[in-house]
Amino acid sequence: MIRVLVADDEDLVRVALASLLGLEIDLEVVALAADGESALAAAVALRPDVxxxxxxxxxxxxxxxxxELTRVLPGCAVVVLTGQGRPPHPQRALAGGAKxxxxxxAPAGALADVIRKVHGGGRYVDPAIAxxxxxPPRCPLTPQxxxxxxxxxxDTPVTEVARRMRLSVGTVRNYLSAAVGKLDATGRRDAFATAHDNGWL
Known part of the structure; x- marks a missing residue:
């Protein structure tokens, strides 16, 4: 029997998931949690498999x-449920410990199959998320x-950029400042590297 913990802040989703998974003959839902801290506490106390x-x-x-579960309870595999339209970056998620x-x-039967897979040591990423x-990520910068x-x-001087583009120095500074802010960069060099690495330039 695979012992499962279900954590979701929406009561209806949490209870529905537990009920559906409970219908599987080889799965047993041993704990429910409404937030991350409660999920960790329940996992440490009850030591679920998934x-x-x-x-x-x-x-x-x-x-x-x-x-955190990977650190304190490595025997517990974690399956993360993602919302529609905002799938996380799979490499980041899997590197962080999610299996x-x-x-x-996803249908309950599909989730049950994933639970069995990760319990057996495998990994699973939904094809649409993958x-x-x-x-490439969407570019937040305007064409200008x-x-x-x-x-x-x-390191091209702002005055040279302004001359090449026939813009005022102030306008060039404003565009550069906007790009640095939108890319959450530490400066112009970092913004250029980010844009380049993402294939926007």
Missing amino acids: AVVDAVMPGLDGFAVAA GLVPKG AHALL ELEVLRQAEY
Whole structure:
């Protein structure tokens, strides 16, 4: 019998998942939790074989729970349920300790199969989530911000960029500042590297 913990901050989802998984003859739901901290406490106390956790919960999210359980209870495999339209980056999730990534809309039978797979030592990433990860991230910069960043590269003086693009120095500075902010970069060099690495330049 595979002992399962289910954690989700939505009561209806949590109870429905537990009920559906309980119908499987080889699965036993041994604990329910409404947030990440409760999930960790229940897992440490009850030592389930598999924890099924929502990616987005109050306090610790599903990936933080996966990372912590990997550290304190390595025998417990973690399956993270992801919301629709916002799949996480699979490499980051799996590197953090999650063994499975399943969308919330997946059939209960499919989730049960994933639980069995990760309990047996395997890993599973939903094909749609994996396909999304292969696509380049959407560029948050406007065409003008991208072009200024391209012209500026790492160390090209702002005055030279302004001359090349026939813009005022102030306008070039504004575009560069916007690009750095949107990319959460530490400066122009970092912004250029981020844009380049993501294939936007």
